[in-house]
Amino acid sequence: xxxxxxxxxxxxxxSGKGLVLTVSYSPAYFDRFDEDLPESVALPAPxxxxxxxxxxxxxxxxxxHLASNTAQVVLGxxxxxxxxxxTLNGVEQPDTALTDVFEIVDRRTGFVGDGLPAExxxxxxGVPADKxxxxxxxxxxxxxxxxKNQASEDRVTIQSGPFAGGTTQHISKLQLNxxxxxxxxDRWQREAxxxxxxxxxNDVIEGTGDNLGTSSKIDDCKPVDxxxxxxxxxxxxxxxxxxxxxxxxxxxxxxxxxTDGGQAGLHFLALQRGIGDFEKTRKxxxxxxxxxxxxxxxxxxxxxxxxxRTERRGNYLVPPRSLRxxxxxxxxxxxxxxxxxxx
Amino acid sequence: MPGMNEQGGYKxxxxxSFPHRFWLMKxxxxxxxxxxxxxxxxxxxxxxDAQTRIIPPDINPQLTITQDGESVDQFAPWPxxxxxxxxxxxDNAQLNGNxxxxxxxxxxxxxxxxxxxxAENQGDASFTFEFEFNQSTLDEISVTDLSEDKQGTKGAxxxxxxxxxxxxxxxxxxxxxxxxxxxxxxxxxxFVVTVLExxxxxxxxxxxxxxxxxxxxxxxxxxxxxxxxxxxxTRGGSSVFDGILQATIDPELRYHYGATVSDVQSGDELTxxxxxxxxxxxxxxxxxxxxxxxxxxxxx
Ligand code: HEM
Numbered sequence: 001x002x003x004x005x006x007x008x009x010x011x012x013x014x015s016g017k018g019l020v021l022t023v024s025y026s027p028a029y030f031d032r033f034d035e036d037l038p039e040s041v042a043l044p045a046p047x048x049x050x051x052x053x054x055x056x057x058x059x060x061x062x063x064x065h066l067a068s069n070t071a072q073v074v075l076g077x078x079x080x081x082x083x084x085x086x087t088l089n090g091v092e093q094p095d096t097a098l099t100d101v102f103e104i105v106d107r108r109t110g111f112v113g114d115g116l117p118a119e120x121x122x123x124x125x126g127v128p129a130d131k132x133x134x135x136x137x138x139x140x141x142x143x144x145x146x147x148k149n150q151a152s153e154d155r156v157t158i159q160s161g162p163f164a165g166g167t168t169q170h171i172s173k174l175q176l177n178x179x180x181x182x183x184x185x186d187r188w189q190r191e192a193x194x195x196x197x198x199x200x201x202n203d204v205i206e207g208t209g210d211n212l213g214t215s216s217k218i219d220d221c222k223p224v225d226x227x228x229x230x231x232x233x234x235x236x237x238x239x240x241x242x243x244x245x246x247x248x249x250x251x252x253x254x255x256x257x258x259t260d261g262g263q264a265g266l267h268f269l270a271l272q273r274g275i276g277d278f279e280k281t282r283k284x285x286x287x288x289x290x291x292x293x294x295x296x297x298x299x300x301x302x303x304x305x306x307x308x309r310t311e312r313r314g315n316y317l318v319p320p321r322s323l324r325x326x327x328x329x330x331x332x333x334x335x336x337x338x339x340x341x342x343x
Numbered sequence: 344m345p346g347m348n349e350q351g352g353y354k355x356x357x358x359x360s361f362p363h364r365f366w367l368m369k370x371x372x373x374x375x376x377x378x379x380x381x382x383x384x385x386x387x388x389x390x391x392d393a394q395t396r397i398i399p400p401d402i403n404p405q406l407t408i409t410q411d412g413e414s415v416d417q418f419a420p421w422p423x424x425x426x427x428x429x430x431x432x433x434d435n436a437q438l439n440g441n442x443x444x445x446x447x448x449x450x451x452x453x454x455x456x457x458x459x460x461x462a463e464n465q466g467d468a469s470f471t472f473e474f475e476f477n478q479s480t481l482d483e484i485s486v487t488d489l490s491e492d493k494q495g496t497k498g499a500x501x502x503x504x505x506x507x508x509x510x511x512x513x514x515x516x517x518x519x520x521x522x523x524x525x526x527x528x529x530x531x532x533x534f535v536v537t538v539l540e541x542x543x544x545x546x547x548x549x550x551x552x553x554x555x556x557x558x559x560x561x562x563x564x565x566x567x568x569x570x571x572x573x574x575x576x577t578r579g580g581s582s583v584f585d586g587i588l589q590a591t592i593d594p595e596l597r598y599h600y601g602a603t604v605s606d607v608q609s610g611d612e613l614t615x616x617x618x619x620x621x622x623x624x625x626x627x628x629x630x631x632x633x634x635x636x637x638x639x640x641x642x643x
Contacts, residue, residue: 180418192369230370230618295622297401307419309419
């Protein structure tokens with residue numbers, strides 16, 4: 001397996017221009033071992049995370065995530081991992097394929113970046129192609145993943161034990177309803193529901209939100225409960241920010257859009273130190289307490305919950321590089337020491 | 344109506360009509376939603392608690408429409424108010440013309456406080472309907488609507504009394520439990536105030552009382568969910584209660600807002616403040632009602 005992975009790594013530089021990849025393993029994989037995972041790894045089985053969702057729970061053994069600024073690179077690497085290429089980008093490929101060990105049970109594709117959603121709108125049902133802004137990086141029309149609204153890599157890195165240096169990964173598949181979002185709601189509602197009513201009232205966001213710079217300026221929003229009571233609507237970012245620790249988000253979002261199955265969707269991939277951090281963030285995003293105490297509904301006026309439906313959820317451990325090929329549940333020695341370098 | 348199903352303590356009926364325009368609420372007013380050329384039907388899944396026949400407005404159904412296994416449309420319909428249909432969830436769906444469709448309606452757990460037998464009904468059910476769509480019969484459906492000459496005048500169309508379907512009405516004042524102490528009006532809606540002995544069912548104690556406010560549309564008594572209400576109770580000029588009135592679904596009071604207080608004496612003044620009017624979408628006839636809702640004061 002390591003040989004197969006190194007084959008594609010030798011073909012491209014490790015960057016957005018080249019190829020970036022991770023390999024991760026599910027609780028179902030670790031269940032194959034007699035030993036439990038060490039306590040330093042928080043990797044429960046996936047479950048429904050909102051009262052109104054009933055997702056399929058994913059149990060593949062492993063997930064390989066390939067990313068690149070160039071679609072051809074990802075597709076080429078995939079073929080090589082399947083053993084279908086003798087050379088990749090001019091580099092000779094090993095005889096061993098990933099598919100010697102694994103059977104492919106699922107394949108999810110997607111894109112993120114200015115203009116890509118508008119370009120791909122025609123591939124999915126129910127996307128108002130004329131409404132998705134030409135320069136939007138995501139289907140819902142706003143920039144996401146501002147530098148200051150992401151957890152740092154240190155915050156999502158497992159600090160101790162044999163898997164130190166690794167992280168956990170949650171991957172959900174969300175289906176989007178862009179008809180309601182673009183054809184029924186107006187711009188004010190989209191801004192209020194994605195960010196917060198304060199942003200909509202004060203015209204804080206221009207276009208897709210590039211004008212915001214490096215932060216979504218969520219500190220300017222009023223407290224969630226106050227907005228819920230007095231305006232009857234709360235924003236997605238405003239609510240999600242309630243999960244922060246030390247005033248910083250605790251998950252690192254790497255979500256991207258998709259037209260898999262002819263549907264407008266979003267693969268919500270997030271990295272965090274333990275799956276509990278994701279669950280806590282999703283709980284904040286659900287705003288269940290807010291909806292109990294105000295005019296905000298379970299999904300109505302409750303951030304973007306009205307427009308997204310969770311179809312699948314899966315939890316994974318991304319081991320440190322040295323353990324990325326078929327790690328045991330209890331590796332013998334500490335893989336690597338992590339010092340919270342930047343802190 | 345393409346049928347009715349029962350599962351997990353809930354029943355569900357799928358009703359439909361031709362596409363409708365409607366309005367969505369926002370703090371500064373309303374947003375008009377026009378009918379789009381691709382809209383085929385206005386779909387309304389009606390879900391109710393089998394035992395009490397209450398339609399819980401806090402459970403957002405999710406619809407998935409397929410044809411021969413292929414996805415056609417999927418959405419979470421909006422909570423809405425209409426004169427003929429009362430409170431319901433609905434939205435215009437886009438189908439591929441005449442034919443047979445499968446409609447899945449799934450519901451999750453509740454998110455509004457519940458009391459009595461309703462508290463045990465946790466939801467999580469899904470219902471499947473076969474739906475025969477035919478444009479020509481749709482055009483013939485007689486949907487109760489305001490006739491030309493009545494448009495713009497005050498008054499409401501009778502709530503559609505579709506056999507077997509439960510209604511989203513709340514009880515008449517004299518049918519409400521407790522001691523009914525008065526009615527106030529704001530933004531066209533009526534707010535009936537009743538006081539129940541023994542607040543233990545509502546999270547209080549036996550010697551506390553429960554102050555319940557039951558808002559409804561003026562003519563049809565349709566519940567008005569998804570408001571932020573708060574109340575102040577003053578006695579001899581000093582405040583004895585000042586807080587939110589929490590939305591609650593109770594088998595007897597049905598959908599209402601309430602708070603636990605130590606006692607209510609005659610002569611107490613109650614001020615009800617509407618911090619947010621009902622955030623339900625509005626069908627024609629209700630687009631200007633229940634929007635501007637000044638606070639009300641009544642002597643109990
Ligand atoms: C269709 C799905 C989603 C879209 C389009 C979306 C979009 C956005 C946008 C535009 C922002 C504000 C800009 C930024 O801070 O990056 C944001 C913030 C955020 N979102 Fe989402 N999001 C989606 C789903 C989710 C999910 C499923 C979660 C996980 C629970 C999540 C968690 C967060 C967090 C933690 C923040 C930052 C909050 C903070 O500043 O502390 N989002 N999202």
